[in-house]
Amino acid sequence: MPKNSIEIVIKKNEISAENVSSLFIPFINQFFGVNFIGDYENKYLKLSEIHGEVALHAEAILFTCRDNQFPINEDNTTFFSYKLNLPDPELEMIENGSDEETAAANHWILPSREFHDSWNNLYFESGLKENLLQFVETSILFSKCGINPNVISCNRLILLHGPPGTGKTSLCKAIAQQISIRMKDTFKYTHLIEINSHSLFSKWFSESGKLVMKLFDKIRDVVENKSHLVCVLIDEVESIAFARGTASNEPTDSIRVVNALLTQLDQIRKYPNVLVLTTSNLSSSIDSAFLDRADIKQFVGFPDVSGLKQIYLLILRELIEVGLVTENNNELCLITRSMESDLCQEFQRLLEASKGLSGRILRKIPFLAYASLVHLSEKPDLLECVRAMQKAVEKHLIDTKGVQ
Numbered sequence: 001m002p003k004n005s006i007e008i009v010i011k012k013n014e015i016s017a018e019n020v021s022s023l024f025i026p027f028i029n030q031f032f033g034v035n036f037i038g039d040y041e042n043k044y045l046k047l048s049e050i051h052g053e054v055a056l057h058a059e060a061i062l063f064t065c066r067d068n069q070f071p072i073n074e075d076n077t078t079f080f081s082y083k084l085n086l087p088d089p090e091l092e093m094i095e096n097g098s099d100e101e102t103a104a105a106n107h108w109i110l111p112s113r114e115f116h117d118s119w120n121n122l123y124f125e126s127g128l129k130e131n132l133l134q135f136v137e138t139s140i141l142f143s144k145c146g147i148n149p150n151v152i153s154c155n156r157l158i159l160l161h162g163p164p165g166t167g168k169t170s171l172c173k174a175i176a177q178q179i180s181i182r183m184k185d186t187f188k189y190t191h192l193i194e195i196n197s198h199s200l201f202s203k204w205f206s207e208s209g210k211l212v213m214k215l216f217d218k219i220r221d222v223v224e225n226k227s228h229l230v231c232v233l234i235d236e237v238e239s240i241a242f243a244r245g246t247a248s249n250e251p252t253d254s255i256r257v258v259n260a261l262l263t264q265l266d267q268i269r270k271y272p273n274v275l276v277l278t279t280s281n282l283s284s285s286i287d288s289a290f291l292d293r294a295d296i297k298q299f300v301g302f303p304d305v306s307g308l309k310q311i312y313l314l315i316l317r318e319l320i321e322v323g324l325v326t327e328n329n330n331e332l333c334l335i336t337r338s339m340e341s342d343l344c345q346e347f348q349r350l351l352e353a354s355k356g357l358s359g360r361i362l363r364k365i366p367f368l369a370y371a372s373l374v375h376l377s378e379k380p381d382l383l384e385c386v387r388a389m390q391k392a393v394e395k396h397l398i399d400t401k402g403v404q
């Protein structure tokens with residue numbers, strides 16, 4: 001049976017595993033003895049909800065209850081405690097053929113404050129996130145155990161592809177963050193190195209392939225240390241792994257870049273502590289030799305109705321919590337339940353109108369909607385806000401007709 005899990009974001013110093021369980025088990029049992037667990041699904045307890053000695057150590061707690069296993073104990077619950085590192089990445093600079101330097105990559109130490117909670121705020125078709133995470137965990141386990149790659153092939157290379165704005169880049173970063181939390185006892189540090197693909201094209205003829213090599217040399221320096229896990233993110237990978245042979249007049253320098261990338265990927269995957277995450281919204285333009293190397297080619301599409309609902313609920317909860325929208329009698333909890341209410345019906349209409357919109361557009365809708373409400377003398381209530389969001393969706397669809 002899958003276990004419950006508790007993620008604890010530690011404030012300052014580490015606490016021992018024993019202290020974690022002796023401190024947090026009674027706290028969680030007490031807290032959810034009086035609060036409804038369902039209200040806290042995928043949601044961190046707020047600072048104001050954490051009291052006593054627990055508050056000295058934890059700045060946020062996320063409890064995930066599986067199969068009604070409550071109250072919790074040491075046997076039915078796994079604990080993940082970690083500190084958040086600084087949000088800002090360091091720039092990896094490489095010389096670009098002249099005497100200039102170019103910022104070739106962003107480098108974070110994970111878990112980073114920048115990606116805190118991003119995992120829980122991404123919604124995809126059922127099982128997509130969890131399956132990807134399990135795949136990544138398994139592939140790292142295989143390489144850690146020294147599986148013979150000539151017997152079982154596993155390149156630790158993932159490609160997420162799909163339309164723009166569907167959360168591919170965010171998901172790659174969130175996976176890296178989750179892995180750093182789950183593998184904390186296996187790896188001392190987890191790095192996320194995001195390659196800036198465009199910087200690898202030099203204006204100097206024949207330099208681009210060398211830039212790829214220089215960057216991978218830097219990555220190799222980190223990877224050499226087996227106690228560090230390195231997640232390499234190549235966003236919009238088609239820009240450096242475009243299909244050779246598709247254009248009749250390909251500049252040879254571009255071909256060199258693809259060749260260099262493939263060679264470097266082949267070399268770096270010999271290390272057991274590397275994971276390569278890539279994204280593309282033009283998978284048909286990617287070189288077939290690159291595609292062959294990917295263990296998983298996952299399509300990421302527009303959110304389904306359940307995803308739409310979750311994203312909108314998150315947005316509405318945020319508007320209520322910051323005080324921009326008023327809520328009467330906990331009506332947000334009932335928005336999808338009491339079918340006969342006006343609010344519920346308007347929300348269904350909003351979901352219907354939003355089918356086929358990307359997560360990126362959905363997240364802009366509240367802003368567009370609120371702009372039409374700011375002139376009101378009183379703060380809008382939930383019903384007014386949902387109606388304004390419907391109008392914003394309609395306007396978006398009209399404005400983008402023929403543009404997309």
Ligand SMILES: Nc1ncnc2c1ncn2[C@@H]1O[C@H](COP(=O)(O)OP(=O)(O)OP(=O)(O)O)[C@@H](O)[C@H]1O
Nearest residue numbers: 121122123163164165166167168169170281359360
């Ligand atoms: N399924 C989703 N659930 C929640 N938020 C989403 C989802 N899809 C996209 N978003 C939000 O939309 C924004 C854009 O996402 P992101 O940049 O990851 O998309 P992308 O697929 O990489 O786009 P592109 O192909 O243009 O690079 C982010 O703020 C992200 O959180």
Ligand SMILES: [Mg+2]
Nearest residue numbers: 168169235279
């Ligand atoms: Mg992207």
